[in-house]
């Protein structure tokens with residue numbers, strides 16, 4: 434870990450000016466994310482997880498502190514098309530078929546027709562949606578739509594993948610399978626991933642680093658480095674002593690973070 | 696099928712009211728005639744007479760129906776007395792004006808949604824333009840263009856466009872602004888250009904709004920054309936037919952032309968509706 438971090442936040446701050454006064458969504462955020470790390474953000478609702486991801490993707494402008502991506506500003510990184518972003522809701526375009534939705538970033542980024550075709554097929558099978566390409570979003574269940582939106586973010590080669598509760602709407606079995614797939618994909622591509630979740634086991638299973646956040650103002654309560662092996666992990670690693678210990682630390686962190694609140 | 700009973704009931708009620716109004720409004724003439732001849736009128740004589748007058752104040756439904764039938768089927772369609780002939784004159788100007796107005800409305804809407812300066816400068820004028828009564832504008836446009844040697848379809852189309860661009864403009868501005876934050880943010884993460892955002896997000900989002908305003912626009916276009924046919928002694932078109940009918944007291948002719956215009960409007964709106972259904976279905980936006 435000698436290379437400069439991919440994402441570096443120093444004293445990052447974001448205050449929304451609302452009609453009911455300022456909302457401190459983020460305060461004093463210091464965080465380094467190295468290239469190829471899988472970082473999960475966990476914390477109670479409203480603690481600024483989404484806001485932080487949006488800052489990284491240059492969808493929000495911080496009101497203080499510094500944030501760099503690959504040593505340049507998030508804005509410039511976005512122009513270099515570094516991000517694949519999976520939003521909290523699927524947000525498929527209703528007038529496009531599933532394949533058409535997945536194709537959208539490829540069209541915008543100027544991939545050839547043949548490449549588009551090939552990539553769409555590849556990522557749709559990755560999220561288990563082969564055969565659904567010609568369907569419109571309303572013909573699919575909410576979970577399937579969410580998977581399509583993941584496929585859309587995977588279709589092009591973004592260096593950084595930002596995922597905001599991508600598996601929140603899925604059933605346990607599909608979730609397990611996608612967690613496994615995601616880990617495989619990640620270790621095969623060396624992407625850097627920022628991942629928001631409310632599930633402690635999911636965070637521990639996936640991450641190399643778990644960021645526990647606390648609300649009002651949104652802060653980082655604790656950063657837990659995972660001792661689990663990097664790379665693909667078998668699902669039954671979740672029964673190991675080591676796993677349970679990390680999960681325990683995350684739970685303690687969440688509880689302590691909440692305590693500020695009272 | 697469930698719809699038929701209520702529709703027929705309303706239709707029957709309207710016809711009944713209409714007949715009653717016919718008897719009532721035409722009775723004066725019948726009484727005057729009878730008084731001149733020194734006769735008494737019974738109720739049944741009153742009814743038969745009021746429903747069959749040559750120049751009634753209000754023609755009876757069946758008289759209008761006959762007038763319509765004669766106008767549509769009873770003439771060669773090239774005849775000056777054919778409603779098909781006049782209807783076609785009006786229709787062609789309506790369609791030309793509708794196309795013109797729609798194009799203008801869409802162009803202005805695109806400008807307004809992409810430029811703050813245009814939003815501030817064009818919108819107030821567009822609204823102001825619709826507060827001026829079309830009846831005041833139409834003769835001016837006709838006269839000015841005629842003095843430039845432009846007559847026929849174009850002046851009418853311009854007035855039709857004047858009325859139809861507005862609903863299209865308003866609908867399209869709303870439609871082009873319809874995409875929500877997440878849909879826009881998604882394109883932002885791809886660093887999509889303004890052009891890509893327009894073609895891939897704003898334009899498709901605006902389609903339902905566009906069609907809703909096209910329906911209003913096509914009807915407005917027809918009204919504009921008919922109004923444009925009224926002044927300066929036009930001799931062709933449904934508007935001219937209305938006017939000459941009122942010159943000569945031919946109420947049946949007026950009402951026939953009116954119904955022809957209403958039918959034309961209905962057909963135009965239905966056609967736009969069908970195109971809407973097909974387009975939105977293809978786009979996957981209706982189920």
Ligand SMILES: Nc1ncnc2c1ncn2[C@@H]1O[C@H](COP(=O)(O)OP(=O)(O)OP(=O)(O)O)[C@@H](O)[C@H]1O
Nearest residue numbers: 449451456458477478479480481482483484485651
């Ligand atoms: N555009 C905005 N304007 C004003 N306040 C905002 C805005 N976006 C977020 N906030 C506030 O910032 C805080 C953090 O919001 P954020 O969406 O980041 O929470 P979160 O951790 O993602 O929550 P959840 O788990 O429910 O998704 C909240 O208090 C929210 O009300």
Ligand SMILES: [Mg+2]
Nearest residue numbers: 482483521597
């Ligand atoms: Mg959130």
